Amino acid sequence: MIEIRSVQVTRYVTPLKEGGSLPAIAEADDGFSYVVKFRGAGQGIKALVAELIGGELARVLGFKVPEIVFANLDSSFGRTEPDEEIQDLLKASIGENLALHYLSGAITYDPAVTKVDPQTASRLVWLDALITNMDRTARNANMLTWRGELWLIDHGAALYFHHNWTGHETSKKSPFAMIKDHILLPQASQLEKADEFCKKLITAEKLWEIIQLIPDEWLQDYDPAYSPEQVKDIYFDFIWYRIQHSEIFLKTAIDARAALI
Template sequence: MKTIEIRTVNVVQYINPLREGGSLPAIVKADDGFLYVLKFRGAGQGKKALIAELLGGELARALGLKIPELVFMNLDDSLSKTEPDEEIQDLLKFSVGLNLGLHFLSGAITYDPLVFEVDAMTASKVVLLDSLISNIDRTAKNTNLLHWNKELWIIDNGASFYFHHNWATWENHLTRTFPLIKDHVLLKNASHLEEASKDITDVLSQHVIRDIISKIPEEWLLEESNTLSPNEIRAAYATYLNVKLNRIHTLVKEAEDAR
């Protein structure tokens, strides 16, 4: 399977904040002329949220799910000097360096389960992927899904992989299931879980997982609070995903029981 390289662009204009997001993402313009939703390294969950966004997004893309293009975004200190809002000014200052952006889908509508239909296979793949990556943020109250060009698009995976907020205990999560799947917005439509699990395990080989993890910028793995080295952290993500994939039958059963 051929993987997609992630481009790097420079932020040239801060347009406006998206205040519905807890981490205050923003619409920005880059030097390639396109608009992006910028996720800031200086926001609440810091670089770990960017890692979760990157891994969750690229895993979804590998599975054939729709996700806006992810790009690395360089942010310099010039934008903060012209920003009048103090909260945004501080966020820009703390986020100088490499951030993450998602291509802005102009005209996209927030997914509403009462309005839009999703096919069973797509729903099943999304449900199982979110189980694999422990994504706690795909509920009816906050779907983190968009409807664009008559298709379902996945956004906002930053709340995934929550084990990485404490590396001292990450291995305790290896054999846990994901009971919060009962609240997943697409669970009702996910009637092809067994079939979806076979597709997922066929596609997400160790090679594909290793390649996706290799895309994490080294600087995002360097934090004083981390007890592991960058190489150890990459290995931990790989171990986590491979163990979960080997136990995907338990996630299928959990989701089926919740349905």
């Protein structure tokens, strides 16, 4: 059974990068440091949902992903923050946010230094095509090397269909053309085998268990036309349909790789 711990954020340390999402390194009451993704940032709750689903699906497939936790900010947090933009972000993020364990000393994945075997590359290309993750490119690999191993981070740009709920029935049946830009596509020579392997691991029960991790509180104002349970049903239906009909995105990935080689 998958369990997500909850921590209380005690100190804002530093923002990680510029931009709308403004994730930050922060300390929590368990003594560890985390990379916090804030509900009040750019894409809001939907980015946190994508992060949670994408990260836990990757873990099911055997990839290393930093521990994901729910990170709570109380109303007093951030009052002493001198940066006005950050203070506004923290005020807008009171309540439950999402965070990943901070891998101190990790370095950004460099294909010239770290070689990824065809099996691993193929499984990751498959996963990113499944969840329509547009953010695993040479420009922004969202992979780290830590203690000699490959770690996956930042799935917040995945499942982008949820920015337009009315089109989810069409979106789930659509190939993922942006897979052509995947940083590991050239090494992904075992996509058919990866398809068989991944579909055995992501069962309907396991997928539903991951979907149920989404806090109902996040989904209260998600879309006025849907209840939290209906939102969860849509996420499940979108991903499960694509797993059952993986030829939708598998052929696109195979053809895109053939065009590169």
